[in-house]
Amino acid sequence: MEKVSLPIILASHNPGKLEEFGRLFASTDVRLELDDFSGREIIEETGTTYRENAELKAREVARRTGHWALADDSGVEVDALGGLPGVHSARFVSDDSWENSREILLRLLETPWVKRTASMRAVLCLASPRGLVFFSEGVVEGHILTWPRGQAGFGVDPIFSIDGETSFAEWSQELKDRVSHRGMAVQGIIPIIRQVMAL
Numbered sequence: 568m569e570k571v572s573l574p575i576i577l578a579s580h581n582p583g584k585l586e587e588f589g590r591l592f593a594s595t596d597v598r599l600e601l602d603d604f605s606g607r608e609i610i611e612e613t614g615t616t617y618r619e620n621a622e623l624k625a626r627e628v629a630r631r632t633g634h635w636a637l638a639d640d641s642g643v644e645v646d647a648l649g650g651l652p653g654v655h656s657a658r659f660v661s662d663d664s665w666e667n668s669r670e671i672l673l674r675l676l677e678t679p680w681v682k683r684t685a686s687m688r689a690v691l692c693l694a695s696p697r698g699l700v701f702f703s704e705g706v707v708e709g710h711i712l713t714w715p716r717g718q719a720g721f722g723v724d725p726i727f728s729i730d731g732e733t734s735f736a737e738w739s740q741e742l743k744d745r746v747s748h749r750g751m752a753v754q755g756i757i758p759i760i761r762q763v764m765a766l
Contacts, residue, residue, distance in 0.1 A: 574600040575693070575760070578628040578638035581657075583721030590744055591753040597760050599637065617641060617654055617690035618702060625694035633696050637756070641689035641749060643723045645671060645711055647678045656722065668715060668726050675711055680731075683711045687727060689748040691756045693763075701759045705751025 577588055577599045585601065592599055610627040614620040617640040624638035642656030652659035652667065659667040675683055686708050693701045707729060715725035717736030720743070724735035735743055744750045 574598045574634065576628050576632050576634045576636045577601055578624040578636045581721075584639065584749075587744070587749060588753070590740060591750055592757075595757055597757060600634075612640070612654075614640075615654065617688060617704075618692070620654060621690045621692035621702070622694065622700055625692040625700065626698070629694040629696045635693065635695050637691060637693050639689055639691045639749065639752065641687070643671075643685055643687050643711075643727060645675070645683075645685045647682050647684075648674055664722050665715075668723050671711060671723065672714070672726060675713075680710065680713075683713075685709055685711050685727065687723070687748040689752040691752045693756055693759060701756070701763070703752045703755030703759065705748040705753075705755065707746060707748045707751070 575597065577585065579585060579588070580601075588599060610623055612620040612623060614623055620640035621638045624640070625636045628636035628638065640654065642653050644650045644653050648671070652671070656667065657664075660670045661667060686706055688706045689704065691703045693703075709727055709729035710731055712726050712728050712734055715736070716728075716734040717725050717738075719738070719740070720734075720736040724743075726734060728734050729746065735747070
């Protein structure tokens with residue numbers, strides 16, 4: 568099997584994700600580097616699932632750089648909205664995360680708390696320049712709050728809660744990293760990276 572060569576290129580230009588991945592991999596022996604996307608999209612996300620979109624991005628960056636690449640696709644799935652916005656979370660009604668969160672809140676205005684259940688899901692894809700791919704997924708269950716809370720985090724963090732009281736945007740980075748969907752996905756991909764590196 569093809570051995571992983573370091574560094575691994577992180578296929579993202581989302582500042583929030585870059586910061587979060589930096590923390591999640593900081594205590595590991597895995598070295599991530601950023602590709603220079605120069606403000607352009609990595610590749611059009613034409614997939615209908617998180618897995619397809621993560622693979623599209625990872626394969627493209629691996630092909631372009633000649634290094635192994637790691638990409639993620641993630642989103643929030645609101646049960647009362649039939650699973651929306653899902654894979655469209657980053658561009659539900661806008662490129663602005665607050666406008667997307669506001670749209671979710673507006674659509675749930677008359678929805679009782681018991682039916683405001685939601686999941687945050689992240690899928691990671693590790694791809695090699697020769698076309699090998701590996702996946703890891705993380706999911707966390709919670710509720711959509713009735714109003715944003717907190718100033719930290721990004722995306723829908725201010726309106727998503729797993730304890731019914733505080734949002735992810737109110738939690739410390741360390742606590743969120745231990746229980747978040749992206750944190751779970753990273754914990755799943757690290758053993759895969761180490762296993763392939765050892766071959």
